[in-house]
Amino acid sequence: MLTKSDLLKKYDIPAPRYTSYPTVPYWKNNPTTEEWLKSLESNLENPKSEISLYVHIPFCETLCTFCGCNTSITKNHNVEERYVDALLSEVDLYQKNIPILKSKQLRDLHLGGGTPTFLSEKNLERLISGILSNFKQSPNSEFSLEIDPRRTRLSQLELLYKYGFRRISLGIQDFDPHVQRLINRIQPFEITQSITNGARNLGYTSVNFDLIYGLPNQTSKSIQNTMIQTLSLMPDRIAFYSYAHVPWIKPSQRLFTEADLPGAEQKRELYELGRSILEDNGYIEIGMDHFALKHDKLTIAHKNKTLHRNFMGYSSHKTDIMLGIGTSAISETEDFFFQNIKLEVKYRQSLEKKELPNLRGHKLTDSDKLRKKLIIELMTNWEVEVPITLVEDLKNYLSTLEDDKLLIWDKNKLKVTEQGKPFLRIIGTAFDENFRESKKESSLFSKAI
Secondary structure: OOOHHHHHHHHOOEOOOOOOOOOHHHOOOOOOHHHHHHHHHHHHOOOOOOEEEEEEEOEEOOOOOOOOOOOEEOOOOOHHHHHHHHHHHHHHHHHHHOHHHHHOEEEEEEEEEOOHHHOOHHHHHHHHHHHHOOOEEEEEEEEEEEEOHHHOOHHHHHHHHHOOEEEEEEEEEOOOHHHHHHOOOOOOHHHHHHHHHHHHHHOOOEEEEEEEEOOOOOOHHHHHHHHHHHHOOOOOEEEEEEOOOOOOOOHHHHHOOHHHOOOHHHHHHHHHHHHHHHHHOOEEEEEOOEEEEOOOHHHHHHHHOOOEEEOOEEEOOOOOEEEEEOOOOEEEOOOEEEEEOOOHHHHHHHHHOOOOOEEEEEEOOHHHHHHHHHHHHHHHHOEEEOOHHHHHHHHHHOHHHHHOOOEEEEOOEEEEOOOOHHHHHHHHHHHOHHHHHOOOOOOOOOEOO
């Protein structure tokens, strides 16, 4: 029987994170803007459908070298007003093309980035009031935003609270000053503590911390200290992500070398240490890299098997229609994915011409829809009931992982074992026709461990 070290070496290969299926590198059935609008309108005609709106704010004042997001680095805040103008123009363009949108309920509103609190209070209010004037708000609505504690004022959070925001997600990564220096993100604990306590005093009821393992020069001691400091604030949720090293996609990651990074075995030990500390203090592992306290909606959804996964990660409920606005934002219906132009200047130019800023998309085939459903089920429940027509193929593909006790079969139900949890992304590739046909192209994805 292989040791844990042997398993990590054997299966530490590139694999998708599966926040979507098909994953973006394999999109090929590119729809026209007209086809996308038709699909969106068709899905909106379902009387029970609700909108989940994602708004991308790409601006950051400084570059974090670990980051894989679509960002625009600038200290020039004069860019704010014209970008908010463009966002509201995009919303207005959707409303004019699909009048039924105005009658649909807004279930979720999430501000992501970049740094949403790069925007001033004035421009935040203009953006949110403009959005809410175009949608009906659901009685069960959930409004949330990502924040950089170094760039957030309580006056901004107070304003957003007035508009219904109750959940914040704080970028932390690691509290160790040496690690922070290497990733160009100097963020003393006191800053995080102040904004966390301030948000709770304002009335925010859900706080998430984003932590990362596998960063340059991270050690067991630095992870332990980061967890101790995190526990002193007891966020309701914790995303404990694996660092994705893809310098061929994100050149800023060349500012440190592979020699600075922990190897696969050490990296997994950092995760296991962090996980054990969190679980010893009341956190429940609800999915790949995600933890939540017992009272949290994610934990309840995980228990009730209603947990969902989309481009924003794990969600406590299924998103009917995801509408993404802003640079690089991705929209989703049952039939289509649709992504906006990434470059901010070209994004604005498209809207100035009264054109939706279409970069690319994908029209899902029947096979795509089935495999998407199965992958989501696997990623949210650690098990999945496989259609009989796929069982033989999947058993053959996964036979080595089964021999290594990483999964078991109960008739046609595939179950991930406790030992197999670190290899969830690898198990997910069994359902991924594109990945299997591409012969595991190493240039597309980060390593799975």
